[in-house]
């Protein structure tokens with residue numbers, strides 16, 4: 033990955049993305065991913081790649097965002113009486129329930145930095161449900177965790193989507209009595 | 219370097235409000251230049267791809283405000299390139315609305331009756347057709363069947379789509395690669411070009427000033443085709459008449475920025491913004507109940523599971539479009555498709571024990587995404603949006619290379635607006651949760667505020683100079699020669715999709731613009747012709763006039 037982020041910053045951002053759309057751990061040693069859900073989550077879907085994509089416009093702020101998350105995590109830990117664990121960054125050190133609790137605070141209306149964290153949450157969610165860091169046809173072919181879990185149906189061989197069957201093909205309700213012959217409301 | 223050009227008419231923006239006057243003025247003999255801030259893409263450039271940098275981000279603008287976010291087109295053809303092409307006329311009562319003014323907010327000259335002939339013209343030009351049940355997609359069908367089960371009515375929605383060409387791919391927000399959707403790229407715009415109009419893509423208008431001779435100078439910057447944050451050039455065009463049609467999120471900002479040189483703007487410029495009372499609900503359907511209660515079957519063992527299949531809204535409930543009901547309690551409910559990303563983030567998980575729009579419960583409902591049904595509310599909001607001081611350029615500060623920007627629109631829904639939303643939310647729940655068909659939750663407004671794809675009324679027309687920026691012929695008060703013909707001219711929420719009404723009002727404004735141009739020495743006539751209703755995909759043949 034071509035990035036100026038430190039490993040700790042990447043792990044912190046991964047832990048946040050995993051709070052938004054959780055997934056299963058990459059291995060027993062995985063600390064960033066909490067393992068709170070089955071199947072690949074935002075991280076396995078490419079959250080960091082999407083955050084770093086030049087098109088997204090977020091890349092330059094990621095180091096600050098990671099550091100900010102850790103500051104908030106340090107503050108949160110102090111407030112609820114957790115003992116900081118020096119081996120990992122403060123956000124990664126939080127248990128999943130605490131990550132969720134902190135994310136709820138940061139993403140709530142009225143939080144002075146809400147907009148920043150909403151942007152980061154949106155990128156995390158979009159990684160999972162669109163795989164927007166790669167071409168959709170390639171993402172599907174590669175078994176992209178989010179699109180696959182959503183049951184996103186694949187395209188025709190030429191990479192375009194077509195659904196020749198699309199309608200129940202019969203009247204399903206009485207139309208509104210004040211409908212004009214052209215089909216508009218009166 | 220600053221380029222300098224001269225033309226009879228400058229049109230700012232190439233959506234419904236811009237393309238229609240551009241065509242008529244060019245057809246009538248005026249020299250017309252259209253300045254459009256977005257790129258000019260054709261069918262083969264519209265991609266089925268979520269990747270950042272594909273057509274799905276190039277043709278869009280998502281402008282975040284305070285309490286209101288606006289999604290609109292950013293390309294030649296404007297919103298028509300990204301829209302779903304649902305084209306109902308506004309019901310009669312809409313034109314009688316009073317809002318919080320306590321008196322009619324539309325000009326007396328505009329009623330459904332007086333607008334109908336103009337609607338007819340647009341219907342012929344695009345063309346727009348009355349849909350049948352065969353055109354209603356599975357999502358529209360399941361909604362209609364649920365309405366019926368609840369003792370309600372439901373209607374197939376008229377659309378500007380050539381269903382013979384449509385593949386039901388549901389990628390229409392990225393532009394239609396099959397030319398099935400009748401965007402303005404297939405009718406008014408090519409016909410305008412055929413009559414000599416020049417369309418300049420990637421040209422973002424910044425401000426308008428007046429020359430000593432009474433003409434106008436329109437200042438623009440040229441943006442980079444990939445990174446819209448980068449400005450590569452600047453220029454000025456001189457014109458006798460200016461038609462501003464940059465969309466309701468941008469038009470008032472251009473006028474506000476022009477104030478220093480043009481003089482004070484009418485008070486209503488940048489006020490009374492309406493999001494068309496828009497709101498979304500997400501239903502997660504129970505496939506077994508859909509089969510058992512509604513008797514639906516796709517023929518392959520599936521009852522529904524077809525969220526991905528189709529083409530935007532195909533069925534709507536008009537039971538609450540009833541003029542005898544009090545204002546702020548009337549709305550339509552329309553089945554809708556939003557692709558993942560846009561259409562998923564704000565959906566809330568019903569029965570969530572933790573957070574509703576992210577976290578484990580959200581992931582669980584996303585796994586059932588194919589069984590989602592999205593219901594769109596178009597209600598009577600209270601015109602509560604206000605624009606703050608304009609940003610340095612454009613209508614917003616761009617955050618990403620494409621698609622995302624932050625603007626100065628503030629919107630705090632009043633009790634009237636929230637009342638309408640609450641009624642509609644409850645109605646949707648009544649229809650779709652009946653007999654265990656689905657679990658429904660509205661989108662949360664806590665994350666980014668409200669969200670609209672139908673910005674309106676930020677520079678509205680009317681009879682009262684205190685509450686309308688334009689007279690009843692779309693001319694900007696105190697600034698003769700400047701016309702506004704886009705969604706910002708529409709006085710308020712329409713309770714249905716607005717593009718048809720915006721287009722009809724633009725058609726209606728043209729004779730007045732022609733008169734004003736003639737008075738300023740432009741050799742132009744109003745011919746009343748229409749672009750040839752060419753079948754999509756075929757070259758447009760323009761008759762010489």
Ligand SMILES: Cc1cc2nc3c(=O)[nH]c(=O)nc-3n(C[C@H](O)[C@H](O)[C@H](O)COP(=O)(O)OP(=O)(O)OC[C@H]3O[C@@H](n4cnc5c(N)ncnc54)[C@H](O)[C@@H]3O)c2cc1C
Nearest residue numbers: 231233234235255296297302303304423465704705715717
């Ligand atoms: C996803 C989506 C689905 C929709 N579906 C429907 C539907 O089914 N039915 C319906 O009726 N409506 C629909 N709409 C709404 C419809 O697209 C708009 O109401 C309509 O396009 C508004 O027309 P307009 O002329 O006011 O503005 P627009 O069509 O938005 O045109 C304004 C143009 O001005 C350009 N512009 C902005 N600023 C500048 C500047 N400074 N200089 C130069 N150019 C500028 C913009 O790029 C844009 O091309 C949908 C919209 C969206 C986003």
